[in-house]
Amino acid sequence: MNKxxxxxxxxxxxxxxxxxxIGLLLVQHSQIGTLKKQDTxxxxxxxxxxxxxxxxxxxxxYETFKAMVDQDFIGIKQFSPSYLRVSVGSFNNTKLNxxxxxxxxxxxxxxxxxxxxxxxxxxxxxxxxxxxxTNHFGDYKVAxxxxxxxxxxxxxxxxxxNIIWEDxxxxxxxxxxxxxxxxxLTQAKDYIKLDEYICSCLMQYVENxxxxxxxxxxxGKQTIDSFELSVxxxxxxxxxxxxFHPYIYGRPEQLLxxxxxxxxxxxxxxxxxxxxxxxxLGFGTPKNFNGSYTRQQQSSYLRREILILDALGxxxxxxxxxxxxxxxxxxxxxxGTLNSSGKDIHHMLKQLHGYSFYKRLKTKKNIYAFLYRNGxxxxxxxxxxxxxxxxxxxxxxxxxxxxxxxxxxx
Numbered sequence: 001m002n003k004x005x006x007x008x009x010x011x012x013x014x015x016x017x018x019x020x021x022i023g024l025l026l027v028q029h030s031q032i033g034t035l036k037k038q039d040t041x042x043x044x045x046x047x048x049x050x051x052x053x054x055x056x057x058x059x060x061x062y063e064t065f066k067a068m069v070d071q072d073f074i075g076i077k078q079f080s081p082s083y084l085r086v087s088v089g090s091f092n093n094t095k096l097n098x099x100x101x102x103x104x105x106x107x108x109x110x111x112x113x114x115x116x117x118x119x120x121x122x123x124x125x126x127x128x129x130x131x132x133x134t135n136h137f138g139d140y141k142v143a144x145x146x147x148x149x150x151x152x153x154x155x156x157x158x159x160x161x162n163i164i165w166e167d168x169x170x171x172x173x174x175x176x177x178x179x180x181x182x183x184x185l186t187q188a189k190d191y192i193k194l195d196e197y198i199c200s201c202l203m204q205y206v207e208n209x210x211x212x213x214x215x216x217x218x219x220g221k222q223t224i225d226s227f228e229l230s231v232x233x234x235x236x237x238x239x240x241x242x243x244f245h246p247y248i249y250g251r252p253e254q255l256l257x258x259x260x261x262x263x264x265x266x267x268x269x270x271x272x273x274x275x276x277x278x279x280x281l282g283f284g285t286p287k288n289f290n291g292s293y294t295r296q297q298q299s300s301y302l303r304r305e306i307l308i309l310d311a312l313g314x315x316x317x318x319x320x321x322x323x324x325x326x327x328x329x330x331x332x333x334x335x336g337t338l339n340s341s342g343k344d345i346h347h348m349l350k351q352l353h354g355y356s357f358y359k360r361l362k363t364k365k366n367i368y369a370f371l372y373r374n375g376x377x378x379x380x381x382x383x384x385x386x387x388x389x390x391x392x393x394x395x396x397x398x399x400x401x402x403x404x405x406x407x408x409x410x
Contacts, residue, residue: 033265047083048322074336245280252305
C-alpha cells in the first residue's frame with residue numbers, strides 16, 4: 001500500500017472518529033426534551049405537594065395542626081407517593097417552627113416517603129401563610145440576609161435526614177415569589193447567589209446531598225425571557241439537576257410541541273443540564289390561571305402529563321397538591337379521601353407498577369401509544385387527542401380509544 005493511500009485512509013479514519021465523537025457529544029447533551037427509554041418504574045417517580053401545613057402552622061396551635069396533617073395523610077397514604085414536596089419558609093424570625101415540620105417528617109418516615117424540602121421566598125401578598133419576609137424586613141437586602149439564616153438553620157437542623165433539597169421556588173417569576181422584586185438580570189444574579197449559598201450549606205452539613213436547582217415557573221410568553229436571564233447568569237451550570245413547573249394551558253401534549261417548552265429544553269441542553277424534575281404540575285377545576293377544566297378533564301390531562309413527563313425522563317413528577325385546602329387543584333376530597341382524579345391516577349399507576357417507559361409506538365398523529373416494560377413483560381398505554389377518533393387499530397384488533405389513557409397487556 002503506497003503512502004498516498006495510507007494518507008487518504010488515515011484522513012478518512014480521523015474524520016469518521018471526529019464525526020462519531022461530535023455525535024456522541026450531541027447525544028450526551030441533547031437528551032432533555034426528547035422521549036427516551038427509562039430505567040426507573042413510573043410509580044417510583046410520583047409525588048405530591050403539601051402546602052396547607054404552612055397555612056395551618058401559622059394560624060393554629062400544635063394539636064389542631066397535627067389533626068389537619070393526620071387527615072391529609074389519609075389521602076396521601078391511599079395515593080402511595082414516593083415523594084412529598086414540602087414548602088419551607090420562615091416566620092417572624094430566622095427559625096422555622098421545627099416542631100411542626102418534624103411532625104410531617106415523621107409521617108413521611110412512617111409511610112416510607114422521601115420528603116423534598118423546597119425553599120419559598122414569598123412577599124407581602126402571602127403574609128397570611130406565615131412565610132412573609134418583607135413584612136418584617138422592608139429592605140430587600142436585609143430580607144435576603146435574613147433568608148440566608150433560614151437556609152442555614154433549616155439545612156443544619158435536618159442534615160442527618162433523608163431529604164432531597166430544592167432551591168428557591170419560582171424565583172424567576174419575580175414579584176411575590178422573590179421578595180416582591182421585578183424580573184431583571186440583577187434579580188436573577190441575586191437568587192443564583194442564594195442558590196449557591198444553599199449549595200455551600202449542603203456541602204458543609206449534609207453528606208452526599210441531592211439538590212434540585214432552577215425551580216422554574218411554567219414556560220410561556222411572559223416567563224421564558226426571565227428563565228433565559230437565569231440561564232445566562234449560570235444557574236443550571238451550578239447543578240446538573242433542574243426542576244420546573246409545567247403548568248400547561250390546555251392539552252398536556254404541548255410539552256412536546258409548544259415553542260416555549262422547546263426553547264426551554266434547548267437552553268437546558270446548551271447549558272449541559274443532565275436531569276429534570278417536574279416539582280409542580282396541575283389543572284385547576286373548575287377554573288384557574290392555566291385554564292378551565294372539569295374534574296374529568298383534570299383527571300385525563302393529569303394522567304397524560306404524568307406519562308409524557310415520565311417519557312421525557314423526569315426523575316420526580318410531583319402533583320399540585322395533596323391537601324384539601326387548595327381544593328381546585330387537589331387530588332383529595334375535604335374529608336381526606338381521594339377524589340375522582342386521585343383515584344384515576346392511582347389506578348393507572350397500579351396498572352403500571354414496576355413498569356418503565358420503553359418507547360413511543362408509531363401511530364397516527366393524534367394517537368399516543370407508549371410501550372412500557374417490566375423485565376420480559378410489556379404493556380401499552382394509549383389515548384387520543386382527537387374526539388372524533390374512536391378506534392385504535394393495534395395488533396390486528398380494533399380497540400376503543402378516548403382521551404383517557406388505557407393500559408393494555410401486550
